[in-house]
Amino acid sequence: MRKFILLLISILMALSILGCSSPFGKDTNTVIIGGKNFTEQDILVYLMKGVIEKNTNLKVETKAYLGGTNVVAQAIERGDLDIYAEYTGTALVNILGEEYTPPSSPEIVYEKVKDIYADKKQIIWLKPFGFNNTYTLAMRTSQADELSIQSMSDLAKQSSNLKLGATHEFLERVDGYSNVKAVYDMKFDLPAGMDPGLTYAACRDGNVDVIDAFSTDGRIIAFNLKVLEDDKQVFPPFYAAPLIRADTLKLHPEIADALNLLAGKINSEEMSKLNAKVDLDGKSPNVVANEWLADNGFL
């Protein structure tokens, strides 16, 4: 048993050494794709890897589940990564520190971050995948139908009778609950703060009526929840798109063509389903990504 464990450890070590890029400069025929530490990003890493390897002669190295936004954003600027997927809203507010001023549109935000990135960071935004993983409010579909609630404006009118449960982050963010409350004039009683892992189930089980949600979370479909329309565009759009370092793109312009094949191909519902396959069905992100690519004729 101990021998086996030692063997295992040495194999893992060997693999990790092999897996690391050479410290003496990058192999120009290899590109590195990174991802943040949540499911959707994992799936995106393998989707991007799939189309690049299929349509170019380049080799792809992946660094999935690397860390939070800051970690990944710094990694690409330093050149440790060539490619990763970012969200327009996150880039605007969290990375660039710009203010989001509603009302606005996805296109305006996209163009804005694209310009600033190209200008200041020499990082190029390719075309968005098509889904918007935004902050949103969700409630049970049955209750929403019963109360005829489609949008957040509808919700505001009946909010005094409903219970809000939300993550502590959402409750605290300036662009989170306080903004929503002000713009829509929400009249919830004391919101219940809770662990991000609990909100969806708490809503499903009726412990709370309204939750903050990410629009592409797999549990929205699985738990039969309804995403409410942000009719006053309080939340910035969080359209995901591949980012690539300008120098890498210059060396391998074919990457842009390959990645743009995915542009507009994955809508929010589609992304939710893919997330659900990983989070709820327990499949591996790699497998889910390759299945989707195969099913949709990319391989």
Next chain:
Amino acid sequence: MLANFLIMLQNRWPEIMIGTWQHIQLTLVALLIANLIALPLGILLTRKRKVAETIIGITSVFQTIPSLALLGFMVPIFGIGFMPAIIALTVYGLLPILRNTYTGIVGVNQAVIDAGTGMGMTSRQVLFMIELPLALPIIMAGIRTATVMVIGVATLAALVGAGGLGDLIFRGIAMARQDLILAGAIPVALLSILFDYGLKKIELFVQPKNQ
């Protein structure tokens, strides 16, 4: 720096007050239930010593479950909100009170109990006139331990939507804002000290005066 902190405190004052009040509620309700269960159970176990070790063993097992996990177990059963938090906190507060009640009473000098019984005390009188007064310092120590523990663990109640001062702390963690974490943590520490001090005062007041 300090000025910023004070301004934040001023802005957050209503939230801190609500959080503190919720925290006290959680703590008191959980402790009340824990006492209502553990004190009689502890006394009962001194009358059924064969099963005592087993029962106390079971409660110790509860104690070894990390508080966060214990809270997690409650959610599928009791959902979220006040209820699962109270139950988890109660379970957590049970052991120190139960164990100290049992060991406190068992530790009372048998000669004194014999004397009492021999003089014609009913077993109820032996309990209330001899065993409980003499075991009181140990029982109170158990209650104090439980109280301080429950006040600490109650911060986690914020994870299951039960509010309390943990709410501020978790908001602070989510936003990486130290000042917010402090705004929750300091009142928690103050509550612990205050409750411990109050219980100590009560203990001195009711304690038998045999130096």
Next chain:
Amino acid sequence: MIVFKNVNKLYNKEFHAVENMNLHIEKGELFALIGPSGSGKSTTMKMINRLIEPTSGTVLINHKNIAEENPVTLRRNIGYVIQHIGLLPHMTIGENIALVPRLKKWDKEKSSKRVDELLEMVGLPTKTYRNRYPAELSGGQQQRIGVIRALAGDPPIILMDEPFSALDPISREQLQDDLLDLQTKFHKTIVFVTHDIDEAIKLGDRIGIMQAGKLIQVDTPERILRHPINDFVRTFIGADRINQIEKYPAIEEVMIHAITIFPTFGLAEGLTKMRKYKVDSLLIIDKDKTFLGVANAREIQKHFSNEKIVLSDIMKRDVQTVKLSQELGDAINLISEHNVEFLPVLDESNHLKGLITRASLVDVMAEQMRTNNNDADVEEDK
């Protein structure tokens, strides 16, 4: 007052802690129950206040079967003093003494008066001691409180379970004296368990000796000392009173050399020998030292004019003798019963070995008393 009728106590269906106990304890007597540890004396006592229930048989108090009484009421009317003082450490001396009155729901004034009365009685001034806590008192004082606490409810019966065994010898003596004092005042029926035979003898009106669950002998201390019923009792009472009554030295050690003469000698020869050794009797033996009789001076004087007779003609043949194998105590008894001055000591085949005289016994007794007194001194020095 207290009657045990065929009382048995079995533990685990096999260990006979008390076996077929029949006992009648009289009203007003101090009855000492004594025995080695594990002999069942405490068990016996605890069956009186039902701290222990008999397996079979009945215990009666004033002709009433106590098994039919409420144990709590029963106990409130039986004072109880235990070995480990058993004062409640969280109550003042006053509260401790007033405990049974409180349980019996006496009114406050009455029990308060009772407390003062009892404290004064044992020489602990109320003012000083009433509001103190037990831990502030010495062991002796604490047990004094223990005793008067048992008296507080004015119970007709008091049970004392080795109450003084943990005390130092001086406090023990004092408390024993106090108890005797109290007893002459109150005439309670007291059952006193002890393993100390001296204590039992000092305090007990009667003593009950127990061994392995059985009551072996019940009698007054005097009669038990004089007439131990068997070896167990003998060693039990002896164990603590070495040399006092039974353990005399052997006859051999006490006897003196006898002045002897052969029966064929004439009277004048006899008289000469008497003068020479300053004795008034001669023991007459034959050649192989077989004892024949005694010739005393008076007889020799009476027949001295008759020159033809020899000592064997005038010697007294019917003489009280003692065998070497007998106890010295027997010798003492023989001397006093037959009012003789001396006893010839013979072996099994009537050979003369020596002589015990009243004078030699006095020496032994004197020696005995001296050593006993020395022992007592040592005891007190401890």
